[in-house]
Amino acid sequence: MSLSDGYTRERAWALLNEHTQSASLLKHALAVESCVRACGEREADALSLTGTGRDALLTTYSVTALLHDFDYEKHPSLDEHPFVGVRILAEQGWPEEIHTAILGHAEYSGVPRETHLAKALFACDELAGFLTACSLVKPTKSIFDVEVAGVKKKMKDKAFARGVNRDDITKGAAELGVSLEDHIAFCIAAMQKNADTLGLRGIPDLSL
Incomplete structure (x- = not known):
């Protein structure tokens, strides 16, 4: 996939908004993008990619993250x-590697995660949602006040963000070949870089 193909981040964002009205789902897509793109940057570094090659890879990672749930609002059932x-996406000609990664992020699809892109999406999807939840229960509502130890503690609390699959988070880190702690810290840092866009910069402390 290359930028000249026309399958750009801007086009993906437009497609997502065409099918999704929920502000929380849009923010989730952006949170997942923050983490998945950071994984892409790490992969590009490992492959020593520069220039257009690097740009193309990062676009693919961003697009995949933005579009992974774009049908969810209208088609939330497991069979849809x-x-x-x-x-x-296939009808519109989006690259197959994106289709495969999106199918792979749903365990019930039965599609194996064989590429780094697919593994990154799976590893970041549930965690990005969980980190958002961890941020919003902070008095400051800030991702900057979320710490690894606190996240791991919240993961053990089954009543907290009960819709998040903890097993997917743990399995995702293992598939990427990193420790759970390192993956949590990595995604916190990635989301901090986009805190304003994600609405997780926090609220001012009026007591100061």
Whole structure:
């Protein structure tokens, strides 16, 4: 996939907004993008990619993250999501590696995660949502006040963010070949870089 193909981040963002009205789902897509793109940057560094090659890889990672749940609002059932979305992407000519990674982020699809892109999406999806939840329960509502130890403690609390699959978070880190602690810290840092866009910069302390 290259920038000249026309399958750009801007086009992906437009497609996401065409199918998604929920502000929380849009923010989730951006949070996942923050983490997945950071994984892409690390992969590009490992491959010594520069210039257009690096740009193309990062675009692919961003696009995949933005579009992984774009059909969810209209088709949330397990027999529709992400299959409906992938069919739309195929019809529009989006690269197959993106389809495969999106299918792979849903364990029930049965599609194996064989590429770094697919593993990164799976590893970051549930965690990005969990880190957002951890931020929003802070008095400051800030991602900058989220720490690894606190996240791991919250993961043990099954009543907290109960919709988040803890096993996927743990398995995702293992598939990337990193420790859970390192992966949590990595994604916190990635989301901190985009805190304003994610609405997680926090609220001012009026007591000061």
